[in-house]
Amino acid sequence: MKREVRISGFGGQGIVLAGVVLGRAAAVYEEYNAVQTQSYGPEARGGASRSDVIISDEEIMYPYVREPDYLVAMSQEAYDKYAPEVKEDGLIVYDSTLVEPHRDDDVEHVGVPATKLAEEELGRRIVANMVILGALRELTDLVSEEALKRAVEDAVPPGTEEINVKAVELGARGVRE
Amino acid sequence: MSEKVEFLQGNEACAEGAIAAGCRFFAGYPITPSTEIAERMSERLPEVGGVYVQMEDEIASLAAVIGASWAGVKAMTATAGPGFSLMQEHMGFAAMTETPCVIVNVQRGGPSTGQPTKASQSDVMQARWGSHGDYEIVALSPSTVQEMYDLTIECFNWSERLRVPAVLLADEVVGHMRERVVLREDVEVVDRELPEEGEEIEEPFPLEPDDHVPPMPVFGRGHRVHVTGLTHDERGYPATDDPEVHRKLVRRLCNKVRKRAREIHESVGYDFIERESDLALVAYGGCARTVLEAAEELGATVFRPKVIHPFDADLVRKLLDGYEVLVVEMNLGQYVEMVERALDAECVHLLGHPGGYPPTPERVIKEAERIQG
CATH class of the missing domain: 3.40.50.920 (Rossmann fold)
Known part of the structure; x- marks a missing residue:
């Protein structure tokens, strides 16, 4: 098993953190190897943010994502830029509050109103990243729900563990229903 | 607990490796793509009773590290190409004065300010030849986040064993990526050999045997020592006109590293x-x-x-x-x-x-x- 995941959006949405949480869940709380990389410098200015994670049951050598199996898009710009690179049998999970999808082949798309759910159900727009991460996990089974929640608890700012775990659950419920 | 599994950036793992190796002093000037090392050291050192100093530039950074090392403390700095260039003057001073210290270079594209956020391996020769004069250093290059931890420890150990500057020749790829890393508590830690406290040392810098690593008479333990970048005799006093002294000194500075090449490769792997x-x-x-x-x-x-x-x-x-x-x-x-x-x-x-x-x-x-x- 080897999966390439790209999480993308704009600065301030916690894109990098979402990738770190996913990588941590896989590498620390599951028996997988994981490598996380992210955009830096001018590439990361002007609003765009990208966090890549490779998860594998074998050793990961070349560390960069070449053709994502899964794309999470939390902004239109990110969707426009990265959707064409997703494998044909891949999956695109997008924040339907913010993104209008348009890739015209039959690559699977799932829209999750992550920002809206975070705002309306939890009163905190800032946890939309965890909502969509919960949805991605539910759809792909990349890591167990338990592993993901433990990684969330480790990685988020102290005192916000509960709302972030709730956000993960909310995202999972959103795509289950 | 003897080990801890983490998911860290290479730069963060490097800082943890330094702490595990016994580093208690860091002086540096933050620079991409090495900044996370300084950042984490500034958090971690006060927790273990160490000292972190943000310096005015990289020349001063390595100077402070050399000073700390002569005060008997394991010390490190971290930088990237432009800062590594500035440090070359003191790389030579550290080699000449046989000062153990660790310099981390997270390589980025150059020459000059080049590509701050991008990876490179173009300082390989600079690590060895960047300062003037005949000298040798130890340089190790990690390929994984685990090795950012392990080889930082190895850098300290070889630096202490041989009394040379050791360079962790990393790059942006491993510095910035995150991977699983096991932070072990029971790491092998080597400390420099010290003369007996208060001992009167006649010859702190013997010229022979030609691969000899003398014990280090660090300050504050009652030794009288003269430390200089000038060519010095056995007593540590300038002997700049004596060709034989210079030949023997630089031969020993080189041979103490060169003659152990196989041992270092076998031990580091x-x-x-x-x-x-x-x-x-x-x-x-x-x-x-x-x-x-x-x-x-x-x-x-x-x-x-x-x-x-x-x-x-x-x-x-x-x-x-x-x-x-x-x-x-x-x-x-x-x-x-x-x-x-x-x-x-x-x-x-x-x-x-x-x-x-x-x-x-x-x-x-x-x-x-x-x-x-």
Whole structure:
């Protein structure tokens, strides 16, 4: 098993953190190897943010994502830029509050109103990243729900563990229903 | 608890390795892509009773590190190309005064300010020859986040054993990526040999034997020692007009490292994956990750050194003689020159790949197929 995941959006949405949480869940709380990389410098200015994670049951050598199996898009710009690179049998999970999808082949798309759910159900727009991460996990089974929640608890700012775990659950419920 | 599993950036793992190795002083001037090392050291050092100083520049940073080391404390700085250039003056001073210290260089594209956020391996020769004069240092190159931890510890240990500056020759690939890392508590830690407290030392800098590492009479323990960058005799006093003293001094400074080349390689380790093939790939650091993947696909032998300096020509000959050798590095050819000197130069080829990223495995495979005709 080897999966390439790209999480993308704009600065301030916690894109990098979402990738770190996913990588941590896989590498620390599951028996997988994981490598996380992210955009830096001018590439990361002007609003765009990208966090890549490779998860594998074998050793990961070349560390960069070449053709994502899964794309999470939390902004239109990110969707426009990265959707064409997703494998044909891949999956695109997008924040339907913010993104209008348009890739015209039959690559699977799932829209999750992550920002809206975070705002309306939890009163905190800032946890939309965890909502969509919960949805991605539910759809792909990349890591167990338990592993993901433990990684969330480790990685988020102290005192916000509960709302972030709730956000993960909310995202999972959103795509289950 | 004897170990802790974490998911960290290479730079963060480097800082943890330094703490585990006993580093209690850091002076630095933050610079991309090494900044996370300074950041984490500024958090961690006060927790373990150490000192963190943000300096006015990189020249002063290494000066402070050398001072701390003579005060008896294990010390480190971290930088990238532009700062490494500024540190060269004091690299030479540390070599001449036999000061153990660790310099981390998370390489980025150059020359000059170059590519701040991108990876490179173009400081390989600078690490060895960047300062003037005859000297040797130890330089280690990590390929994984775990090795950012492990080889930082090795840098401290070899620096303490040999009383030389040791360079962790990292790159942006491993500095910035996150991976699983096991932070062990029971690491082997080497401390410099000290003379007995208060002992009157007649000859703190003996000229012989020619690979000798003398005990270090650090300040504050009752020794009277003169420490100078000038050519000095056994007593540590300037002897700049005596050719024999200079010859013996620099020979010892070099030989204490050169004569231990094999010992360092064996102790730090290297990857040698032998396959039924006429082709051997050679790579180190972040770039080696690409090459290990390509070699597997090609069914080729692969050599991945972790020790860059001192180079062990005999070891390279023993492992790679008879192969067509392809060296892959993120520069226009540096490590390859040492390989060419060790082997039949006509059998040594280079895929030099500057630009900010390692080549993809596909690019390496294409090059390997080209040289095999």
